[in-house]
Amino acid sequence: MPGLFTIAKKELLDIVTEKKFLLIFATLLIVVLVSTFQGAQNFMEMSSSSSAYTTLEFSTSGNNSEPQIKTLSIGSTNLYWALYSMVKNISTVGGLLAIAISFDAINKERLSGSLKTLLSYPVYRDSVLGGKYLGGFAAITIVTLTTFMAGIGVFVGVTGTPLTFDNTARLLIFLGMSVVYLALFLGIGLLLSIVLPEPSTSLLAAIIIWLASTQLIPNLGWAIASIVYPFSFTTSGNIGKFGPSSAHELLRKVITGISPSASFEQTVSGILSTSKMEFSGYTHVNVPISLGQALMTCLPNLIYLVALLVVVFAACYVTFTRQEIR
Amino acid sequence: MYRRMMAMSTIIDVRNLTKRYGDLVAVDHVSYEIHEGEIFGLLGPNGSGKTTTILMLVGLINPTEGTAVISGYDVIKQPLEARSSVGLLPENAGYYDNLTARQNLSYYADLARVSRVLARKSIDELLDLVGLSDWKNTKVQAFSRGMRQRLGIAQSLIRDPEILILDEPTQGIDPEGTRDIRELVKELSKERGKTVVLTTHLLHEVDKLCDRVAIMKQGKLIALDTIPNLTNQIKAEEGADFEEVFLRFQGVM
Ligand SMILES: Nc1ncnc2c1ncn2[C@@H]1O[C@H](COP(=O)(O)OP(=O)(O)OP(=O)(O)O)[C@@H](O)[C@H]1O
Numbered sequence: 001m002p003g004l005f006t007i008a009k010k011e012l013l014d015i016v017t018e019k020k021f022l023l024i025f026a027t028l029l030i031v032v033l034v035s036t037f038q039g040a041q042n043f044m045e046m047s048s049s050s051s052a053y054t055t056l057e058f059s060t061s062g063n064n065s066e067p068q069i070k071t072l073s074i075g076s077t078n079l080y081w082a083l084y085s086m087v088k089n090i091s092t093v094g095g096l097l098a099i100a101i102s103f104d105a106i107n108k109e110r111l112s113g114s115l116k117t118l119l120s121y122p123v124y125r126d127s128v129l130g131g132k133y134l135g136g137f138a139a140i141t142i143v144t145l146t147t148f149m150a151g152i153g154v155f156v157g158v159t160g161t162p163l164t165f166d167n168t169a170r171l172l173i174f175l176g177m178s179v180v181y182l183a184l185f186l187g188i189g190l191l192l193s194i195v196l197p198e199p200s201t202s203l204l205a206a207i208i209i210w211l212a213s214t215q216l217i218p219n220l221g222w223a224i225a226s227i228v229y230p231f232s233f234t235t236s237g238n239i240g241k242f243g244p245s246s247a248h249e250l251l252r253k254v255i256t257g258i259s260p261s262a263s264f265e266q267t268v269s270g271i272l273s274t275s276k277m278e279f280s281g282y283t284h285v286n287v288p289i290s291l292g293q294a295l296m297t298c299l300p301n302l303i304y305l306v307a308l309l310v311v312v313f314a315a316c317y318v319t320f321t322r323q324e325i326r
Numbered sequence: 327m328y329r330r331m332m333a334m335s336t337i338i339d340v341r342n343l344t345k346r347y348g349d350l351v352a353v354d355h356v357s358y359e360i361h362e363g364e365i366f367g368l369l370g371p372n373g374s375g376k377t378t379t380i381l382m383l384v385g386l387i388n389p390t391e392g393t394a395v396i397s398g399y400d401v402i403k404q405p406l407e408a409r410s411s412v413g414l415l416p417e418n419a420g421y422y423d424n425l426t427a428r429q430n431l432s433y434y435a436d437l438a439r440v441s442r443v444l445a446r447k448s449i450d451e452l453l454d455l456v457g458l459s460d461w462k463n464t465k466v467q468a469f470s471r472g473m474r475q476r477l478g479i480a481q482s483l484i485r486d487p488e489i490l491i492l493d494e495p496t497q498g499i500d501p502e503g504t505r506d507i508r509e510l511v512k513e514l515s516k517e518r519g520k521t522v523v524l525t526t527h528l529l530h531e532v533d534k535l536c537d538r539v540a541i542m543k544q545g546k547l548i549a550l551d552t553i554p555n556l557t558n559q560i561k562a563e564e565g566a567d568f569e570e571v572f573l574r575f576q577g578v579m
């Protein structure tokens with residue numbers, strides 16, 4: 001495709017020299033460093049006490065003298081547990097960065113009148129689209145790689161966790177998934193910049209989609225699941241458990257899974273979960289989850305994310321190649 | 327095959343070209359041929375369909391009906407080949423504000439696959455030609471409207487195209503610049519054999535410049551000939567200027 005790399009190169013240069021990009025990138029990096037540092041310290045504490053524990057908190061408040069269970073938390077030394085905030089930050093701040101890169105890719109040029117000059121050259125529209133996307137993708141890859149290396153560096157440095165084959169494979173899949181996820185947001189921004197004529201409108205639309213994905217849909221999933229399957233108290237052996245039923249969990253996962261951010265977080269949590277808690281008689285044990293098992297459980301989410309990416313890209317292609325440029 | 331069959335001198339063949347926007351027919355079944363090496367003026371009042379015609383020629387908008395053939399290539403079936411011999415100065419074009427004049431041209435040279443060595447030399451020459459040599463390292467955001475237009479003309483020449491399509495090249499340009507552009511267009515056509523298609527509202531320029539003109543009105547082609555022939559056609563009195571001729575064709579006078 002003639003012109004593809006020329007356009008991609010210019011796009012990448014434009015992106016990385018822009019202030020908004022540097023600002024959000026710096027924010028992401030700082031937030032990830034700080035939160036991973038904390039996560040790593042908690043991880044250390046947990047590993048030094050016991051490999052697994054359960055806490056129940058009771059409160060006797062109000063005029064009701066019966067104790068009420070407030071919280072229950074189950075912990076284990078688990079990669080996901082340590083890297084939870086890093087995943088969360090890539091999902092939120094990273095998503096924001098991706099749309100900040102692409103929300104005006106096409107409409108800004110259309111508005112300034114440079115698009116018609118560009119398209120009068122012997123380049124296909126696919127090359128323009130592809131070049132814009134590729135430039136943004138390169139920027140996103142740089143961001144993800146840097147953030148990832150910094151985060152993992154802090155984690156390994158603080159905890160001294162050895163990078164085994166299994167660990168490394170999981171981390172690399174996490175990295176790859178992050179790139180796919182951010183590439184999706186990049187595509188959404190690009191599509192909006194094609195469909196909406198004004199950058200201010202496409203920015204607003206992009207932020208609404210971002211909010212829906214990172215906040216609205218996950219909260220809605222929680223709320224709906226809680227109404228349909230309220231929390232209940234269950235006993236297993238002599239251990240009481242107050243919390244969501246498995247039906248609740250499933251419904252919540254299905255609803256929140258519509259959101260790319262939640263889907264990404266679910267996928268990564270699956271990949272990074274090296275073990276899970278299981279009750280066994282009077283105690284509970286850490287049951288390891290193999291990489292293969294982990295991959296199988298998050299396969300639907302993964303397929304969903306990739307399918308979304310393909311759909312968004314196809315929509316960009318179809319709308320842009322048919323558009324009139326004047 | 328097709329190329330050889332066509333008359334040697336026809337370089338742009340507009341065939342029944344039509345563009346509809348709902349009920350409005352912006353370009354209405356227009357056909358004509360533009361000859362190699364001539365300066366062809368596309369004239370008409372605001373909204374008569376000049377820009378729409380040009381945008382269809384370079385593939386930025388799709389015709390509702392009809393097509394055009396440039397250098398033997400159909401603009402619908404082979405858009406890339408068709409526009410590869412064309413340098414375009416679009417109407418109200420913009421350039422990259424965050425880049426300098428030179429960087430802008432260097433980007434266009436890359437897109438046109440002009441070799442680096444050749445580009446470096448021709449960029450400076452072109453900037454000189456359009457009177458921007460003092461501004462070559464200035465970011466375009468600091469450019470005035472006329473300076474942007476000059477940059478646009480340099481841009482249209484970067485690939486040394488056989489055909490130049492200039493949509494209102496003198497828009498926003500001062501009288502001295504207007505004269506420079508006129509001389510430049512003349513030189514490109516007469517000395518270097520380029521075909522130039524231009525639109526303009528400066529009728530006195532047309533008089534001095536164009537070999538043939540096409541006059542459009544509400545999307546239709548209402549006249550096409552050399553200026554002396556057009557003057558004869560309306561039996562204008564001796565010494566009538568082209569403005570009068572043009573307005574007569576439009577039915578204003
Ligand atoms: N996107 C569009 N939708 C509807 N009508 C359009 C659109 N674009 C152009 N037109 C109409 O097409 C007609 C031709 O416009 P065009 O820009 O070709 O005129 P022009 O001859 O270049 O005029 P000017 O001298 O003002 O540049 C006008 O009536 C215009 O309103």
Ligand SMILES: [Mg+2]
Pocket residue numbers: 376377378417493
């Ligand atoms: Mg026009």
